[in-house]
Amino acid sequence: MKVEIQNAAPLQGNSTLRKGMKHAGLALFVASIMLAGMDTPVQAQNSRSKATRQPVLGHRSAKILKVGALEFKDLNKNGKLDKYEDWRLPNDVRANDLVSKMSVEEKVGFMLISTTRLQGDWSFDENPRKDVIGSGFNEVDIVRKINMFTHKPLDYPMIYAAGTTKGVTQFHLRHFIIRANTTNKIIAEWSNNLQALCESNGLGIPAIVASNPRNHITKDASIGLSVGKTGFSTWPGELGLAAMRDVKLVSEFADIARQEWAAVGIRKGYMYMADLATEPRWQRIEGTFGEDADLASEMIKAVTLGFQGQKLGAGSVAVTTKHFPGGGPVVDGQDPHFDWGKNQHYPGGMLEFHLKPFKAAIDAGTSAIMPYYSIPLDTKYEKVAFAYNKGVLQDLLRDQLGFKGIINSDTGPIYMMPWGAEHLSLTERYKKTMEAGINLYSGSADPTKLLETVKSGMVDMKLVDNSVHRLLLEKFELGLFENPYVDVAYAEKIVGSKAFQDKADLAYRKSIVLLRNESSALPLKKKTKVYFESYFQKKGTPSPSNVYTSTNHNYDIEFVNTPEEADQIVLWITPGSKTLFDSDGSALHLSLSKNAVDVDYVNKLTAKKPTILVMNYTNPWVIDEIYDDKNKKNIKGVVATFGTSTDALLDVLTGKFNPSGKMPFTTPISEEAVLKQRSDVPGYLEGPDYPLFKFDEGLRF
Known part of the structure; x- marks a missing residue:
């Protein structure tokens, strides 16, 4: 096999990339393939036929390896083609190879997803400055000593959001949540800058950027719930989508939103809520599709397929369905973000009713599922929060419902909402949640305590490798290893278009x-x-x-x-x-x-x-x-x-x-x-x- 090394060029100067964007832009190219019912290039390469269709390679610092007429990115800069860099191979093979190359520190950092901030974004500070948000990085850590939800002292100070460069290069973070509401151009430019930083570091693993919903009119546009009205197309709230009783239009909504998200580089959604609005006082009903399990199931299926397609591909946005096994039946409507709302009960014996929309999400292929913070009462399951609950996550979600994807914790179950596990140390909490089934931890940018848990031998290393493998598969399927970059001009044109x-x-x-x-x-x-x-x-x-x-x-x-x-x-x-x-x-x-x-x-x-x-x-x-x-x-x-x-x-x-x-x-x-x-x-x-x-x-x- 003859391998030639070609010097890397900036994104704007990459001739291969320009070919894919020549007329309508890469996102439109991919969207047109998906709408025509064809495989995207990434989906085609996943097939057993091992097709050799050259995908678009977006790169900034990585050199290009040439194998005959084909091109590959030398992400780890070793001058040879590794399996994880070979887009012809099945994604499972590529993920296994990359897991074998990652250090323990890299694996642990890969299991965290934290808030990241754009330059000038001070919205998380107690007395936020009102700077103009730019496309650079905010390099200031946010260290929490007080629980941001219950306002009680934390047992251990946590880095809620790390400076971006530090997060990538020192903490090995590759999963990020963007909360900022700014222009489409700035988000797209920032996304490219983030991917360039990741490409230049270590094994060159790309980032994946997640967000809460960005396409709805909402009354409670709070951090962690919904970004509210943005520069994207603006639609009715989720209750309004359900009220339409028009599955076709809901599917069109999700496909349009998918194109907008992908155009600016947001490839993962912390959405949508499969929870049912059965407790009318609950303060999160606005984000649900109503009280009926069958209607909610229709909506969840439509939005999941609209964002992801029949399977994840280069034009997809991965969906994280929440909050398993349904956050609706909270006691007195109080929410488990707070200790006074930590209990969830089933006085009508209708747990199975609340599972229906999650079954629909699994059938539609949702990439991830997020458990809530609540402690279940009136059930056979352990009285501990769902992130710690092996019976709920393993026996019910994995074994009974057959979910194969990523289990992504909600924000802060280790440090801030460890309901039912308050007596455990931080390392014991990590151990219990990992053994329960958590693959990706949201709410902390600091891997110190998780790394301590893993290095101490408290958990089987196979649990870590299994989680990293699942997380890598999502990135490979989304085509991020081939091209994580976006066309800024195209994003400005398509996002929020008439x-x-x-x-x-x-x-x-x-x-x-x-x-x-x-x-x-x-x-x-x-x-x-x-x-x-x-x-x-x-x-x-x-x-x-x-x-x-x-x-x-x-x-x-x-x-x-x-x-x-x-x-x-x-x-x-x-x-x-x-x-x-x-x-x-x-x-x-x-x-x-x-x-x-x-x-x-x-x-x-x-x-x-x-x-x-x-x-x-x-x-x-x-x-x-x-x-x-x-x-x-x-x-x-x-x-x-x-x-x-x-x-x-x-x-x-x-x-x-x-x-x-x-x-x-x-x-x-x-x-x-x-x-x-x-x-x-x-x-x-x-x-x-x-x-x-x-x-x-x-x-x-």
Whole structure:
């Protein structure tokens, strides 16, 4: 075998790479192959036929090895073609070879995924600076001495996020979570810079960058939950996608988002939530697909296949389905990020019901699954958090459900949320979680204690090698070893494009649910004088009310400044519920008066004129304070939204778009009904005295 070494060239000067990007860019090239139902180059090379189709090689510092007419990257810079560098070989063979070459330190660093920060990103600091975010690296470690969720002292200070260069070169990190919300160009440039750093170091193993959802309107856009509205195409929230009852459009959403994510170099998603919204007070319902296991299963299958394809390939974004075995049935709605919410129970005996969406994710080939922090009650399993729970992760997830992929811990089960294992030392916690089945640890950038656990002989080295092998397979399947780089100009062109947003705008409209329409009050009649007020109490704002008074609109109605001038009032309420990370352990409520709505003001307003009440649902709100026999006589229509635009809502209200959405959950008729419900049981099974608006309810004109 004749091997020639060719000097490396910068990305922009790589002729092989330019060929793949010549016209529409590499991402479009890959997307067109996937949409045509063909294998991507990486998928083709995985077949037993060992096809020799030359893939695009993106490189900065690695030299190129030539074998006949074929080219390969010399990632470890030893001047010869190693098995892991040979794209003709099966990925399993390549992964085995690379595992054999990695030091213990490299393997341990490879088992951590931590937050990484762009230059100028200080969002995790206690008193964050407001610098302009750039595409360089933030080299400052974030050392936590206090639990960022419970605000209690940690037993051992943890490096939550390491300086990027230090993380790559000293800690051997290759898995990163990006939290920053900045321009598509900056993310793409930063991603290329990160990959170049990784390529220049050690064995040249590329990085994989993960993110929480970036394509949705969300009320609680908190770090660790959702990035919220970004430069990507913006769609309804997950509840809104479920409300559409349009699997084809959900699949299109996921495929569009996949193209946007891959274009900027984000190749792993911490999403989507297969949890069911059966405990209506839980503060994470906004990120679910509702209360029904079958509907959630359809949604999970559609988004998983949309992001990944039938199998992972060069155009895919790997999905991490969460939070196994379903975080919905938490006690009293409290979340296990906090010690006061660490228990999860099944008073209705419906654990199997909550597993359905995870089975759908596994069937669709989800790359990873993330267990939650909770301690299970009322089950046969050990009363310890799911990351520590061998019965749940091995017996149930691996053996019974047949999951073969990566088990990725949620952020911080070792240092911050070790529920049921508080008495164990840090090394004992690592031992128990590794033996339970965790392959990738989220929440710490410092490998010191995990390395101590491994080097001490507390765990079988086979567990480490097995985890590293699984993690490497994901990278090989995504084609990152051949080309982890992106075309920045193409990312700017495709991400958030009009064509993509037009599809999202259709989803906005299809997600809206018409619940009541007394005397055919909707659609609004032509020339109607409308007082349109949106009501949402935001922190730091003096008033929750915003009156829509635009004269530049395409509706055959007149917007007026006061309710007294109006023929019809439209009142769009978004309850100001306490965000997840503002929790303090006090009781959670769904009534509007307990969620920043002045019900006296609302009732006085709706008494003035016939009213269309629009409720934005992030939880199944109880609205009996404004919609009961006494107060609802003037409310002629009720509409539900789940994160949508003003234009979309007005298109429905004026009849430009006939509503077609259906409720993704049941709303309780009263707070008393909430207290009587069983946390693991969907509202539609709670009996006739429970619902105001029923699951699957929705009218058309």
